[in-house]
Amino acid sequence: MVKKKQKKTLGQILLEHRYITREQLDEALRIKEKNPDKFLGQILIDMGIPQSIINKALDSHRKRKPIGQILIEQNLINRKQLQEALERQKISHKPLGDTLISLGFITKDQYLTALSKHFNMPTRSLEAFNISKSLQKSIGEKFALKNKIIVLENSDSRIQLAIARPTKELSDDLYRFLPRSKSIQLFLARTDEIERLLKSYYSMQDQTPAGKNNSDVIDTSNVEWETIDEVEDDDTTSLDADAAAGAVAVQYVNEIILQAHKIGSSDIHIEPGMEKKPAEVRMRIDGACRNVMEIPAKDVKAVVSRIKIMSGMNIAERRRPQDGKAKLKFQGKKIELRIATLPTVNGESAVIRLLASGGALPLEKLNFSPNNLERTKALVTKPHGIYLVVGPTGSGKTTTLHGILDHINTADRKIWTAEDPVEITQPGLQQVQVNHKIGMDFAAVMRAFLRADPDVILIGEMRDFETANIGVEASLTGHMVFSTLHTNSAPETITRLIDIGLDPFNFADALRGILAQRLVRTLCPDCKEKYQATEKEYQELKRLYDPKYFDELNLNKKKLQLFKPKGCARCSHTGYRGRTGIHELLEGTDDVKHCIASKKSVEEIRIQGMKDGMRTLLQDGVRKIIQGDTDLIQLHRVTAES
Secondary structure, three states, X not given: OOOOOOOOOHHHHHHHOOOOOHHHHHHHHHHHHHOOOOOHHHHHHHOOOOHHHHHHHHHHHOOOOOHHHHHHHOOOOOHHHHHHHHHHHHHHOOOHHHHHHHOOOOOHHHHHHXXXXXXXXXXXXXXXXXXXXXXXXOOOHHHHHHHOEEEEEEOOOEEEEEEOOOOHHHHHHHHHHOOOOOEEEEEEOOHXXXXXXXXXXXXXXXXXOOOOOOOOOOOOOOOEEEOOOOXXXXXXXXXXXXXXXXXXXXXXXXXXXXXXXXXXXXXXXXEOOOOOOOEEEEEEEOOEEEEEEEEOHHHHHHHHHHHHHHOOOOOOOOOOOEEEEEEEEEOOEEEEEEEEEEEEOOEEEEEEEEEOOOOOOOHHHOOOOHHXXXXXXXXXXXXXXXXXXXXXXXXXXXXXXXXXXXHHOOOOOOEEEEEOOOOOOOXXXXXXXXXXXXXEOHHHHHHHHOOOOOOEEEEOOOOXXXXXXXXXXXXXXXXXXXXXXXXXXXXXXXXXXXXXXXXXXHHHHHEEEEEEEEEEEEEOOOOOEEEEOOHHHHHHHHHHHOHHHHHHHOOOHHHOEEEEOOOOHHHOOOOEEEEEEEEEEEXXXXXXXXXXXXXXXHHHHHHHHHHOOOOOHHHHHHHHHHOOOOOHHHHHHHOXXX
16 A cells, blocks of 8 residues: 655755754744744744745645636635636636636635635734835835735734735745845735725825925825814815924825724824834724834924824923824814823833724624613613722723613603713713813813702713712712722722722712623624634633622533634734723612612622622623623723733
């Protein structure tokens, strides 16, 4: 019997050609053992082995297979479909891959995945990507168009490129053309996405008048800004009217803000580099920061000055932190910004928060557990009392409060809100924007509300004794009051309010409920993988949920299945897309009120709350893991438990 020839691994090929040492291969294999889903080629690139070297070794080891043969080997098409596509190709003269896609035999994503497996290369989605002038100009236009190349990153140590299909000629060109001191990292991307970006980018470059800079493929001709503190209503000022920051800075600011808005970023961080290195622009997406682009060192000061001008800051003051507000109008949509600048040793750093706009989400869409949803609806419809939503900055408190107001917003209720800022608007609400500069703070607005015949009051935050005390008094005099605090859990909120001076008896009498919440990253619904939970994972879930209450989940250890991230084009190969809430609802029962009046400890209040039906953030997180929304890694990231 003839033994089948065993296929050589990438590591063996590189070792045979002496492109890597045995020690390097052993180290790469150890890393892969810990990260089984990661390509060995990607691990070697991260270790400093150039992509061009890997391609060269593979080229010398085997002849490139026709794409049709690759797809047949991966069971994506059969020989009859291949023959039909080849016949059609004789007429259309299009690439075979495009012909197979147009015939409906494979999808664009299947084609990309097949190439990824065959060439041992990671993929990259360019759906939300915008070409940056500062990056793309590092390679020539003819070279980029001929080889269909997008520059993703160009740092001191590496160059990241997105390509449609690797070829031996491209590998050789890159090895000769690009600096050998840098690691070359290649990603496969869909041909149509690359062609769309290149066509849009270079056509805009051709249309740009001489001497004018254009750094983005987004049409920014109808972008307008407002300085919130100085401009009233819809009296807008054109972005191009202010030439102080220069045309380059205007284009960079447009590019940064609009790209962040397009990809759903919540925060933008502009971080100046050391000495004369470019500034990094990072954006927070689903709670995690990602490097998105760079700003050349010579343009950083102008960009920060431009941002300061539009947010009403003093551009001459660079030694102290400043904060401001701005509004951006683009294609009829308003984007509201909160901006902070801080001096660093490398220059001024800017942080821009993009505020959510639009209407309220219904309570049913906030992913409450059935118990929390039922109890919340019962508590918030009471005629008077106080209901608090607590958590750190960016944990979705405003979204939850407006979901609650949407639930109780009926014609027979008069609802006033005092917010800083007003992010979500609803018909039927009277919403007031707080303005600290003229003394119109939360406490002042609350006093005014009590003279305006309210049924329900929402106060943005109880950050001091005066505001909290007025809120409690309002709830005791027949009004339903909603507010927020920055605390870590529901029981801790009680001790915080008592510590700032609230009378425990009055607060206990007023309390209806306290909802603590966090946002956790959710697994991508398009690529998450189901698997059988291990004994270790089962025991960890039991420990986190508390063995005393674990049986209420009715889990079968042998049949427990969980989900894990995989990565696809829709989630930029992170395995996660979007966020969801985990909640902890402490109801103001008679026993809990007794604990408050007696000034019991946080732990004693927590124990009593759990007896009365409260389930902690961790416990709700475990429920979300079991139902496939998230995983243990993300739960540990947002809770104190480890």
